[in-house]
Amino acid sequence: MLKIATWNVNSVKARKERLLSWLQREMPDVLSLQELKVEADGFPLAEVQDAGYQAVLNAQKTYNGVALLAKRELLDGQSGFGDAVEDTQARHVEATVCGLRVLSVYAPNGGDGAGDKWTYKLAWLDRLLAYLERTHDPRAPLLLCGDLNIAPDDKDVARPDAWKHTVLCRPEVRDAFARLLAWGLSDVMRAHHPEGGPYTWWDYRMLGFQKGNGLRIDHILATLPLAAACTSAGVDRNERKGTQPSDHAPVYALFDWPKSA
């Protein structure tokens, strides 16, 4: 059994104690992190290693930054799509663990949906798909984990009318999500929660969590050989409570898959 999780921690510095205690309590085999917001030397590597984890980082100062943590060896770490685009934002890292290729991604938010940030988001999602098509095989065991900044369906939004025209819900990004699935990825959360949700993010503004104004924008997508082995999936909603929470809760999925693979 493999436990895979993904968590946008919204600053690994601000979330260090929460991250370490969550790791020790939940002991996922693999944890995908987003929004580290620190350079590599600001990442709490020694503490993470003390907790029994290896790490592969694509770190960046102030914004973005992604990582993969794992109890087993992380092999062949790689960052960035290696395409023709000049991109300074750290939004992708991947590695092989337990025979799986695992990607941790932080998709652009898209801002107000009018300017450069929106153009960049749509282009980045296109580049992600092109990268998968170019470098990966959907018949192989692969996991795409992270904050895609897409709520795939109105069922994934507590108040769909309020969010309908935003960058998280517009048809363009829902189409990008659908194209990832068409390539060969399966939304394991949807498979185990066909009713929609559970939500993974609540805006700090407007006291989103307190008002139940959530969306499902963090995802674990699996190619078919792995999706078939997924036995359950959920969101650790409690981690959004208490003092100094991230605005995202951890998302996890269990797979009937050998750790030794």
Place this chain on the structure above:
DNA sequence: ATGGTTGCTTAGCAA
């Protein structure tokens, strides 16, 4: 329509 909160950086941006 606007506002509300948090984090990084230090007044303004990003989410």
